[in-house]
Amino acid sequence: MPSTNLWNGIPKPLKAxxxxxxxxxxxxxxxxxxxxxxxVLVIWNGQLDxxxxxxxxxxxxxxxxxxxxxxxxxxxxxxxxxxxxxTAPSSGPWKGVALYQAPNLTAGVDLTYKGxxxxxxITGLVYLxxxxxxxxxxxxxxxxxxxxxxxxxxxxxINGTGSxxxxxxxxxxxxxxxTGSGTLARGQLVN
Numbered sequence: 411m412p413s414t415n416l417w418n419g420i421p422k423p424l425k426a427x428x429x430x431x432x433x434x435x436x437x438x439x440x441x442x443x444x445x446x447x448x449x450v451l452v453i454w455n456g457q458l459d460x461x462x463x464x465x466x467x468x469x470x471x472x473x474x475x476x477x478x479x480x481x482x483x484x485x486x487x488x489x490x491x492x493x494x495x496x497t498a499p500s501s502g503p504w505k506g507v508a509l510y511q512a513p514n515l516t517a518g519v520d521l522t523y524k525g526x527x528x529x530x531x532i533t534g535l536v537y538l539x540x541x542x543x544x545x546x547x548x549x550x551x552x553x554x555x556x557x558x559x560x561x562x563x564x565x566x567x568i569n570g571t572g573s574x575x576x577x578x579x580x581x582x583x584x585x586x587x588x589t590g591s592g593t594l595a596r597g598q599l600v601n
Contacts, residue, residue, distance in 0.1 A: 411435060415456075421468055424449040432456040436463040436492065448472035448499030453486075455479035460492030460528050469554040472497045474504040474534075481517040487538070488521070491528055497555030498534025499584065506558075506585030508534030516540045523547050533583050535560045546570050558583035 415430055418438030426445055433456040440463065442449070451473055458465065458475060465488075467473055473496050477486035488494055488509070498508040509532070511519055519538060523530065524546040533555025539562060546569040551557045558580035580587050 418463070424451070424473070426450070427452070429454065430456065433459055435459040436461045436465060436490075439464045440466070442467045442471055442473055442496075444471040444473055446470070447502050448474065448504070450474045450476060450504055452476045452478055455482060455484045455486075457485040458488040458494075460488060460490040460494065462491040464493040464495060466493070466495035467497045467552065467554060471554075472499040474498060474507045474510060476510045476512065477515065478512040479515070481515060483518070485518045486511055486515050487519060487541070488528065493529040493531065495529075495531040495552050496533070497552040497583075498532075500582075501584060506534050506560075506580070506583060507537060508532050509536040509538070511538045511541060513539050533558050535562065535585055537562045538564075540564050543567070544569065556580070556583035558585055560585060560587055 411433060415432055415434050416437045417434060417440050418436060420439060420441040421443035422440045423443045427450045429452045431454045434453055496508055499505050519541040521541055522544040530549045531552045532549065533552040541563050542565045543563045544567045549559055556579040558578050
């Protein structure tokens with residue numbers, strides 16, 4: 411793995427758009443410092459291997475992590491123990507989007523989280539359109555973001571103590587959710 415794919419640092423300054431080819435592996439805790447409008451991190455044909463470390467946005471920073479590429483023998487998503495603590499941008503073309511798997515990806519996209527391993531503290535949309543996701547732990551808001559989490563997946567299974575934060579401030583986070591009838595528009599199952 412090239413040294414450019416091994417990240418650590420507090421803070422880790424990012425440009426508006428960063429590209430990584432292959433796996434991105436943390437070798438220490440990473441706190442991202444982005445431009446005020448946020449950054450986009452595109453991981454081509456690889457995973458975000460947290461390697462038991464924390465990948466976080468600092469206060470005032472925001473990021474969209476995009477998994478892109480082709481359907482080779484790759485994993486296209488976050489992996490490894492640790493903590494994913496990110497806030498999506500609240501404006502711009504990627505506003506409200508925290509994690510995004512390109513829709514052409516259909517292999518290496520499934521995610522399983524057991525006992526908060528890794529821990530997800532995310533503000534924003536997680537878009538994994540072909541992923542089969544299993545949660546056996548909690549999803550909470552990011553340390554520096556609003557209470558907003560939306561998930562688009564192929565299938566979802568929530569086990570045992572698995573939970574997703576129960577209230578939302580998605581409008582303030584830059585994400586406009588679909589609404590439904592009734593007084594609570596918390597979850598929407600679409601086919």
